[in-house]
Amino acid sequence: MLFNYFKIAWRNITRNKLLTFINVGGLAVGIATSLLIMQYVAFEQSYDQFFENKERIFRVDWSFNQEGETALALPKAASGAGPKLVAEFPEVEAMTRIYKTFSPVNVSYQDKVFNEAKILFASQEFFTVFSLPLVSGERKSVLDGPNKVVLSQSAADRYFPGTDPLGKMLRLKEGDNWDMSLQVTGVMEDMPANTHMEGDLIVSFDTYIHPGSYADGSFYWVNFYTYLLTAPGTTKEQLNAKLNPWLAANEAFNDSSEGDKPTASVMPLEDIHLHSHYTQEMKANGSYLVVYILMVAALMILVIAWLNYINLSTAKGLERAKEVGIKKVVGASRGQLIGQFLLEASLTNAMSIALAFTLFQFAQPLIHLVLPAQAVWSIVFEGELVWQMFVVLLVGAFLSGYYPAVVISSYKPAHILKGRATHSSGGHLLRRMMVALQFGLSLTLLVSTFTVKDQVSFMLNQDLGLNIDQVVVAMAPNASGKVKPEQLDQFRAAVLARPAVTGFSATRMMPGEAIFYNTAGQSFGSRGFNNNYGQGGIDSYFIPFMEIEFLAGRNFDPTMETDNRAVVVNQSALKLLDFVTPEEAIGKKIFWMDDDFGDWNVIGVVKDHHQFGLANAIEPIIYYQEEEAPSYFSFKVSAANMKESIDQLSEVYGQFFPGNPFDYHFLDEQFDVQYDADRQVLQAFSAFSLVAIIIACLGLFGLASFEAIQRTKEIGIRKVLGASFSGLAVLFSRRFLGLLLISAAFALPLCYLLMDEWLNSYAFRMELGWLEFVLPVGILFGISMITLLYHTLKTVRINPVEALRSE
Numbered sequence: 150m151l152f153n154y155f156k157i158a159w160r161n162i163t164r165n166k167l168l169t170f171i172n173v174g175g176l177a178v179g180i181a182t183s184l185l186i187m188q189y190v191a192f193e194q195s196y197d198q199f200f201e202n203k204e205r206i207f208r209v210d211w212s213f214n215q216e217g218e219t220a221l222a223l224p225k226a227a228s229g230a231g232p233k234l235v236a237e238f239p240e241v242e243a244m245t246r247i248y249k250t251f252s253p254v255n256v257s258y259q260d261k262v263f264n265e266a267k268i269l270f271a272s273q274e275f276f277t278v279f280s281l282p283l284v285s286g287e288r289k290s291v292l293d294g295p296n297k298v299v300l301s302q303s304a305a306d307r308y309f310p311g312t313d314p315l316g317k318m319l320r321l322k323e324g325d326n327w328d329m330s331l332q333v334t335g336v337m338e339d340m341p342a343n344t345h346m347e348g349d350l351i352v353s354f355d356t357y358i359h360p361g362s363y364a365d366g367s368f369y370w371v372n373f374y375t376y377l378l379t380a381p382g383t384t385k386e387q388l389n390a391k392l393n394p395w396l397a398a399n400e401a402f403n404d405s406s407e408g409d410k411p412t413a414s415v416m417p418l419e420d421i422h423l424h425s426h427y428t429q430e431m432k433a434n435g436s437y438l439v440v441y442i443l444m445v446a447a448l449m450i451l452v453i454a455w456l457n458y459i460n461l462s463t464a465k466g467l468e469r470a471k472e473v474g475i476k477k478v479v480g481a482s483r484g485q486l487i488g489q490f491l492l493e494a495s496l497t498n499a500m501s502i503a504l505a506f507t508l509f510q511f512a513q514p515l516i517h518l519v520l521p522a523q524a525v526w527s528i529v530f531e532g533e534l535v536w537q538m539f540v541v542l543l544v545g546a547f548l549s550g551y552y553p554a555v556v557i558s559s560y561k562p563a564h565i566l567k568g569r570a571t572h573s574s575g576g577h578l579l580r581r582m583m584v585a586l587q588f589g590l591s592l593t594l595l596v597s598t599f600t601v602k603d604q605v606s607f608m609l610n611q612d613l614g615l616n617i618d619q620v621v622v623a624m625a626p627n628a629s630g631k632v633k634p635e636q637l638d639q640f641r642a643a644v645l646a647r648p649a650v651t652g653f654s655a656t657r658m659m660p661g662e663a664i665f666y667n668t669a670g671q672s673f674g675s676r677g678f679n680n681n682y683g684q685g686g687i688d689s690y691f692i693p694f695m696e697i698e699f700l701a702g703r704n705f706d707p708t709m710e711t712d713n714r715a716v717v718v719n720q721s722a723l724k725l726l727d728f729v730t731p732e733e734a735i736g737k738k739i740f741w742m743d744d745d746f747g748d749w750n751v752i753g754v755v756k757d758h759h760q761f762g763l764a765n766a767i768e769p770i771i772y773y774q775e776e777e778a779p780s781y782f783s784f785k786v787s788a789a790n791m792k793e794s795i796d797q798l799s800e801v802y803g804q805f806f807p808g809n810p811f812d813y814h815f816l817d818e819q820f821d822v823q824y825d826a827d828r829q830v831l832q833a834f835s836a837f838s839l840v841a842i843i844i845a846c847l848g849l850f851g852l853a854s855f856e857a858i859q860r861t862k863e864i865g866i867r868k869v870l871g872a873s874f875s876g877l878a879v880l881f882s883r884r885f886l887g888l889l890l891i892s893a894a895f896a897l898p899l900c901y902l903l904m905d906e907w908l909n910s911y912a913f914r915m916e917l918g919w920l921e922f923v924l925p926v927g928i929l930f931g932i933s934m935i936t937l938l939y940h941t942l943k944t945v946r947i948n949p950v951e952a953l954r955s956e
Contacts, residue, residue, distance in 0.1 A: 286335020
């Protein structure tokens, strides 16, 4: 009997080629798209999961407070916190402190010179806390003592191709700040892409801070990523309950009021990538909200695909009514019929899943446009996710086959053999509800796509408060030591002599790059003193170069010696410093947390500009004049003959600063990198919306086919009585368009709430307008009308004599 079921199932699959193509193709596309989404989700959830003691590792986060409110929160801790925690918390077995360089540093070996951006100064227990595989070197001693460095495999290949790097000496130099000779004591495998850290050179911490020094035990210098390896079973709640009482009791804060004392908390290593969004993260983190939205989108697409299959199967079920009637007459039970139709559904789902995995495999080059090469497709089948997906596919396949099997097997033989096989009114209602649900899910994806698109466009087109177009940024020379003022003036004159170069500036900070923070106030301990202000070391050319507008006061003047203790503040800093107007601040003194807690003279106030992307609030920034130790050279270059202009700049740079690589980028492109995650979400939703629309329209096609079959005789009678094509089109379409309107009435308010909540995660956001909601409805309306008019035309063209001959 089972063989006969297989034979009948295969005959039906091969006989109805169009139906099979739509069913199998629709399900396959839906499943493949969901698998691609889950590949992204699995990669995002895999961050830091490969560390052996991942559940026992916590990062210490620090908050500066003012009058009981958080003024600045950082993913870092004071330099003295880590050693104290190991000594005083029995739960803490080991800790490591990390200092990360935020601008590239010159590293050389003989004639090989590179600007390295991924340098970490890490304490001795780094490789104890983090189980990164070492290719060579002793794990416990590679960072024990000063002037030692562990290279990633790719860095080792860069400096020492084909040779053993152990024992070799590298030179690390940043102007006159650093000039270090580092012995290579180990080589580690490259850090995987799915970790929140990044490092090609791990330098021993003792190279940066001398053990036992004031800096080593300071509770004021909050600039170090601090990770704790705790005893098994230690929880975040346990540590957080002890941290703040311990910190408040520290003698360093005896003079601080209760509301101004810093606070600390811990974050589990496994939560950092998706849940940590502080200023100065090690690298850009993901978003748990985006991951959850994508998981819901994957489920929505699967539901749409299965609803489509159910609609098509039940629509075609009437064509097999006589088969069911005859089988029942000759003794077939309803259970046997359900088994037969379930077998057919299982074959269809199996074919769909096989095709889906084939499409999924071929789509890997596309997913790697969004994910790094390490995010191989096999990651989907690791851990609990594979079982969750297997259960979803199994349950979905069963339910999508079970309902049509029950419906088709329920036909009554007497009605069937008299030619009166119809579905119940309840069946009609359920199918229409499924189509309405498909419409609603498709509308949700479309509204999401248009909202993300408009928000990305809003961020890209907003006035930043400065002009970053046609700006080429190169790393300032590090290998040759501090740039002398006269040398910088000569270099400036040489580059400005080139017709294509219209501006030049040398600074320690650039828009879009991480900045350092410090504390300031009108007086020591005054209102606003515990707020942390971004510090911007710039030259006297930077503000006009970037076209930042002055509200009051003047720019820096390098000929005035007093400007060495002068600052220019932006509007946000002005407000925090408790000045009412820009004019009021001019000539006033502020205390700035430098080495001697000295006072600085406010000489100018500029309009706010965006140091970071529009997802972030505007930073309060205090600019000071820094002419001798720049990190960046910026060139304003005309758009014509850009390649030739870059070559000329490289040539002049090499003449003045031999031994330094000319590494450059375009400022606008680098700034826009901050929006890459939003662009990826937009690309994903655009693709998913297209898939959802295609699958939903297949469902509409199926239900319209069913309606057309059911109403063929009715339409034939109406034609005989003189009905026009337009009248028949309205008659045939109004039910479906009504379903679209009903689904829109339920889906759009929900979409508004979801999208408004998502937009609230941005400091600067667009306002939702009618276009984001009307346009998706219009798109679905247009596609639905084309589908329905096709079926109307097809049915109307049937000769009424053929339609009514059985009557």
